[in-house]
């Protein structure tokens with residue numbers, strides 16, 4: 001019997017998922033070299049997938065899938081607004097079944113289903129950089145690692161402001177952090193709303209990879225302004241203890257701030273503690289302003305950019321109409337899409353700044369590009385002229401790439417600091 005692709009939605013009773021979801025979760029963890037967990041742990045993890053779509057490839061009658069994929073609807077920030085994107089993760093194939101096209105079949109079916117339900121775009125973060133362009137995804141956001149030498153860092157503004165509170169109770173931490181994140185994420189194209197399971201993983205470290213065991217080294221710190229309003233938080237953990245050297249390394253798991261002061265004070269808190277020598281954040285934005293807060297930039301070391309969010313355009317007009325544009329112009333884009341989801345020639349007209357129009361057209365194109373390049377461009381994370389210089393975009397009318405750059409410029413650098 002050939003391998004069958006099937007989809008299901010988890011059924012959850014009293015905090016535990018059904019047997020099919022448990023089998024799916026076990027298979028997914030195994031493909032990612034995750035731990036072998038007890039059925040009870042898997043049932044609790046599976047319960048966190050409630051409301052999501054699980055896809056599996058099955059060699060019947062084996063009830064355990066040989067390949068997995070999970071997707072759900074997530075609010076994605078685009079320049080000037082938000083939209084509901086199709087988030088994809090957990091694409092894993094049993095090590096004995098690789099390179100037979102199973103990942104391709106699962107993803108092709110899942111994206112086709114997303115097109116049928118009218119999703120304008122799919123998003124994912126990838127274990128490997130070369131996997132998803134072939135499926136029409138373009139790299140849309142990047143992150144950067146920053147390391148602060150806490151012993152030499154001196155803040156230009158010497159006076160601390162507001163108050164800092166360490167929050168121990170997970171429910172209290174969530175109640176304070178989530179509203180901050182909900183405001184902060186709307187400032188960054190590429191940021192996504194988090195599922196309850198993602199919140200658990202961020203705040204307590206309890207995730208599928210450790211059987212939902214909390215990471216007891218984690219601390220959640222809230223910063224409040226002079227009116228007592230929470231305006232930022234940081235989640236950190238000790239990566240290396242102080243015992244041997246007297247100088248600990250703190251790893252930042254998440255840092256969100258809705259005001260520049262909140263941002264500065266959280267960093268002041270991180271590096272102002274006794275026994276802390278180094279603070280490291282692996283998922284910072286590529287325009288992180290930390291160095292500018294200090295009297296000497298050299299206290300901050302920045303490492304290379306890493307790929308983060310990949311975006312697959314599924315509906316060109318819906319996606320382009322969902323964002324806002326900083327200038328008035330009209331440009332014709334010809335988009336090639338080998339999968340056939342959204343090819344065509346579109347006229348983007350931004351003269352109505354509140355309601356940009358995207359219509360099919362027969363006019364001569366200004367820019368010709370594959371759907372992967374549009375996915376990279378739409379959040380404003382790369383200059384179209386860079387894509388033109390690398391053969392990823394064709395400028396069909398003189399100066400069109402520059403016009404497109406001005407049109408697609410985002411109010412802030414795209415950033416998503418949460419791999420999923």
Ligand SMILES: CC(=O)SCCNC(=O)CCNC(=O)[C@H](O)C(C)(C)COP(=O)(O)OP(=O)(O)OC[C@H]1O[C@@H](n2cnc3c(N)ncnc32)[C@H](O)[C@@H]1OP(=O)(O)O
Pocket residue numbers: 031032088089090091092093094097098099100101102103104105124125126127128130131134
């Ligand atoms: C969003 C996410 O979930 S990212 C997580 C990806 N998963 C993992 O890293 C877990 C470990 N790896 C695996 O489970 C599998 O090797 C997968 C999922 C990466 C690939 O699954 P497979 O079923 O072997 O892939 P499949 O046979 O469908 O190949 C699809 C295409 O990807 C290519 N491909 C497959 N694996 C890789 C790889 N590791 N690197 C680069 N290309 C790859 C294949 O060559 C094929 O290309 P083509 O169709 O253009 O010729």
